[in-house]
Amino acid sequence: MKNWLFLSVAIVSEVIATSALRQSEGFTKLAPSILVLAGYGLAFYFLSLTLRTIPVGVAYAVWAGAGIALISLIGWILFDQKLDLPAFIGIGLIVSGVVVLNVFSKTSVH
Template sequence: MKNWLFMATAIISEVIATSALKSSEGFTRLVPSFIVVAGYAAAFYFLSLTLKSIPVGIAYAVWSGLGIVLVTAIAWVLHGQKLDMWGFVGVGFIISGVAVLNLLSKASVH
């Protein structure tokens, strides 16, 4: 269970860092730039801890898939990025893929 807590921390850190990229304005603003660097450092550290017990392919699929979905949601709410129907379909496929990997695949560690 601890490995999934590390995974959640890695995902949240990466989402915060990626979301701060827009606000950093090309690393010209100090506070958002610091958030980007610290967030990615934390994300990779906690992702590395998950790799002690979760296969790298599974860990990366979950990390990147959920990161994409969360960053898209944050961009929609905070930055006014709109999704069309196909955007929602694509996000739905990402969520479905992560769910299948974790709930049905024998490649995942439970």
């Protein structure tokens, strides 16, 4: 269970870093740029801890899928970026794929 916590920290760190990337304006603003570097550093560190027991394909699928969904929602809510019905359907399919991988696949560590 600890490894899923590590993966969750990696996902949240990556989402924070990616959100700050927009605010860094091409790394011309110091505070958001530091947040980007620290966030990605933490994300990769905790992802590496996760890979001790969770297969890389499973960990990366969960990390990428959750990151895509969360960043899309943050862009929609905080940055007023438009998402249409196909975008919501696509995000739903990504999340569904992660759920199928974790619930039904024997490659996932539970």
